[in-house]
Amino acid sequence: MASDTPSRLSTLWRRKSTLITILALTGIVTHLVLRFGFDAKTGTQHLPLLITLVIGGLPMLYDLLRKLLKREFGSDLLGGVSIITSIVLGEYLAGSIIVLMLAGGEALESYALRSASSVLAALAKRMPSIAHRKTGADIADADLAEIAVSDTLVIYPHEICPADGEVTEGHGVMDESYLTGEPFQITKTTGSLVISGAINGETALTIRTTKLAADSRYVKIMEVMRESESKRPQLQRLGDQLGAIYTPVALVVALLAWFLSGDSLRFLAVLVIATPCPLLLGIPIAIISSISLCARRAIIVKSPVVLEQIAGCRTAIFDKTGTLTYGEPALTDQLVATGFDPKEVLTLVASLERYSKHPLSRAILAASKAQSLILPEASAVSEQPGKGLVGTVSGHELQITSRNKLIPQNLPGTDQLPPIAGGLECVVVIDGHYAAALRFRDAPRAESRSFVNHLAPKHHFDHVMIISGDRESEVRYLADQVGITEIHAQKSPEEKLTLVRAETAKAKTLYVGDGINDAPAMMAATVGMAIGQNSDVTAEAAGVVIMDNSLKKVDEFMHISRRMRVIALQSAVGGMALSLIGMAFAATGHLSPVSGAIAQEIIDVLAVLNALRAAFPPKVIHDL
Numbered sequence: 001m002a003s004d005t006p007s008r009l010s011t012l013w014r015r016k017s018t019l020i021t022i023l024a025l026t027g028i029v030t031h032l033v034l035r036f037g038f039d040a041k042t043g044t045q046h047l048p049l050l051i052t053l054v055i056g057g058l059p060m061l062y063d064l065l066r067k068l069l070k071r072e073f074g075s076d077l078l079g080g081v082s083i084i085t086s087i088v089l090g091e092y093l094a095g096s097i098i099v100l101m102l103a104g105g106e107a108l109e110s111y112a113l114r115s116a117s118s119v120l121a122a123l124a125k126r127m128p129s130i131a132h133r134k135t136g137a138d139i140a141d142a143d144l145a146e147i148a149v150s151d152t153l154v155i156y157p158h159e160i161c162p163a164d165g166e167v168t169e170g171h172g173v174m175d176e177s178y179l180t181g182e183p184f185q186i187t188k189t190t191g192s193l194v195i196s197g198a199i200n201g202e203t204a205l206t207i208r209t210t211k212l213a214a215d216s217r218y219v220k221i222m223e224v225m226r227e228s229e230s231k232r233p234q235l236q237r238l239g240d241q242l243g244a245i246y247t248p249v250a251l252v253v254a255l256l257a258w259f260l261s262g263d264s265l266r267f268l269a270v271l272v273i274a275t276p277c278p279l280l281l282g283i284p285i286a287i288i289s290s291i292s293l294c295a296r297r298a299i300i301v302k303s304p305v306v307l308e309q310i311a312g313c314r315t316a317i318f319d320k321t322g323t324l325t326y327g328e329p330a331l332t333d334q335l336v337a338t339g340f341d342p343k344e345v346l347t348l349v350a351s352l353e354r355y356s357k358h359p360l361s362r363a364i365l366a367a368s369k370a371q372s373l374i375l376p377e378a379s380a381v382s383e384q385p386g387k388g389l390v391g392t393v394s395g396h397e398l399q400i401t402s403r404n405k406l407i408p409q410n411l412p413g414t415d416q417l418p419p420i421a422g423g424l425e426c427v428v429v430i431d432g433h434y435a436a437a438l439r440f441r442d443a444p445r446a447e448s449r450s451f452v453n454h455l456a457p458k459h460h461f462d463h464v465m466i467i468s469g470d471r472e473s474e475v476r477y478l479a480d481q482v483g484i485t486e487i488h489a490q491k492s493p494e495e496k497l498t499l500v501r502a503e504t505a506k507a508k509t510l511y512v513g514d515g516i517n518d519a520p521a522m523m524a525a526t527v528g529m530a531i532g533q534n535s536d537v538t539a540e541a542a543g544v545v546i547m548d549n550s551l552k553k554v555d556e557f558m559h560i561s562r563r564m565r566v567i568a569l570q571s572a573v574g575g576m577a578l579s580l581i582g583m584a585f586a587a588t589g590h591l592s593p594v595s596g597a598i599a600q601e602i603i604d605v606l607a608v609l610n611a612l613r614a615a616f617p618p619k620v621i622h623d624l
Contacts, residue, residue: 017103020056024100027052031093049092056099057083077247082275085268098275127197127218131162134206144213155205160197164216165207167192172203173359185359202357246576250274250583257587269586273596274579282571282607289615290564299557303543306527310561312508313526316461317500319513320468320475323531324482325442329360329424331367333439337416340435343371349400349428351375351393356383360426363440399429406434422473441477448482451551458623459558467496469517496521512554529554555622567614575607
């Protein structure tokens with residue numbers, strides 16, 4: 001029970017800003033209703049504001065006092081001084097509005113920081129809690145903690161593999177793309193290695209565990225995630241940067257006005273008009289308006305701070321599979337042996353592949369469709385372990401298999417087999433003769449090259465690289481296609497994390513990926529961006545989620561962010577400039593505290609109206 005106490009206190013503390021925001025909003029609305037809807041002479045209309053200031057304002061003033069003792073001069077510090085000033089002046093409505101703005105900003109920041117814990121929750125939810133352990137002829141469920149090395153487990157269709165191991169019975173496929181970065185389902189047969197977290201296909205597999213569940217690949221990724229969360233960089237907000245300059249200036253002007261004139265009302269007047277509402281209102285409204293615009297463009301902003309940070313990113317880091325590529329294999333080469341017609345070979349192969357669930361079947365059928373081929377019926381179709389896909393099409397006996405399974409057969413024409421190359425491959429045997437080798441690659445997105453090429457001139461990126469779990473030959477092939485020179489291939493999530501941390505230490509980084517293996521690195525980058533919804537974990541780890549599988553949306557987000565920053569600076573700096581002019585009038589006795597409050601309200605309205613422009617799309621929202 002005692003161990004739960006700190007967690008509960010932490011939860012209550014995180015909820016504080018949200019509760020104060022609700023309290024302040026309720027108090028302000030109630031005050032306005034009492035003031036304009038009921039008897040305004042009794043003075044009861046001020047009671048909701050006094051409750052707001054006491055319950056909501058005092059805790060905030062305590063926090064601000066702690067910051068003052070630490071010599072942290074942010075915009076919220078001047079807000080705290082303004083709250084005290086408003087109470088002294090009897091301007092309870094102004095004080096309550098300041099409480100609302102300060103608490104609302106804290107709630108927004110708290111939301112962004114809490115996203116890290118939801119990543120671990122998503123990871124834990126995806127991992128199975130039990131395994132099906134086989135003992136003799138019996139199969140019984142067991143907790144993962146009870147699974148030992150060399151135990152025999154049965155993985156049912158569509159289940160998630162609970163531990164690393166080796167297949168002892170069965171033949172099927174597994175989707176390992178979340179963990180390895182490989183875009184294809186991987187065939188599994190006797191002797192194949194399986195990794196925890198992979199999704200089984202439609203066939204049950206029996207495996208022998210080679211590691212404890214606690215030592216498995218998936219759990220290691222969770223550990224890396226926890227470490228990444230604990231070392232997540234703290235980013236300075238735009239409002240704090242401006243407030244660090246504005247707050248001391250405002251306090252100095254107020255004190256000088258009091259000292260030189262001997263009139264304490266001038267001190268109060270200066271502070272009232274110096275209340276940093278353009279900072280407290282203009283910047284958050286510009287951010288919220290931009291988040292709204294992003295949502296309408298199928299871009300979900302999960303961490304508002306990324307809107308402020310991406311403009312300063314100078315290093316772009318991309319995962320390969322599903323990010324710069326479509327994440328699906330495509331037929332790229334058809335190398336036909338002498339005596340065979342390429343079109344006829346593809347027709348026969350596609351006719352047979354209609355009856356296969358192999359990951360390359362869709363690529364072959366897509367190629368045949370692109371050529372408008374008419375596919376005849378196939379018969380005697382079978383797909384046995386060790387033999388590949390066999391069948392009869394238009395009187396021809398076909399076998400579609402791998403290079404390693406073809407060579408031992410010593411069939412005629414095997415000497416024409418082309419050298420091994422990058423990517424995936426299958427070979428075709430027709431009527432007992434080697435006929436063709438079909439090669440496949442994960443095709444780059446149509447916009448990948450133009451997107452990469454425009455990062456430097458349009459968005460000032462100095463450094464672009466690929467970090468991938470794929471083989472080096474595959475990564476190099478893609479890099480050449482899209483115009484990237486620096487690659488890091490065959491990297492585990494832990495190695496990706498190390499590389500991203502090193503780059504982030506040199507300059508602000510943008511990391512774009514789409515799988516679980518990207519999540520730790522994504523959290524370590526200055527800005528993490530997920531394309532698509534292939535993984536709940538990645539979506540939670542990212543500050544931005546691009547719902548459409550398009551790099552054009554990444555470019556749109558950069559433009560929205562840049563425009564948001566311009567508008568936010570216009571509202572904040574413009575508002576502060578007007579406030580400084582007003583402070584000069586107040587310091588020389590030309591503005592009373594009440595007049596200063598009215599002038600500040602006018603400035604606030606102008607700042608808010610300008611900030612609201614961020615919600616409307618500009619004429620140019622991308623330049624691809």
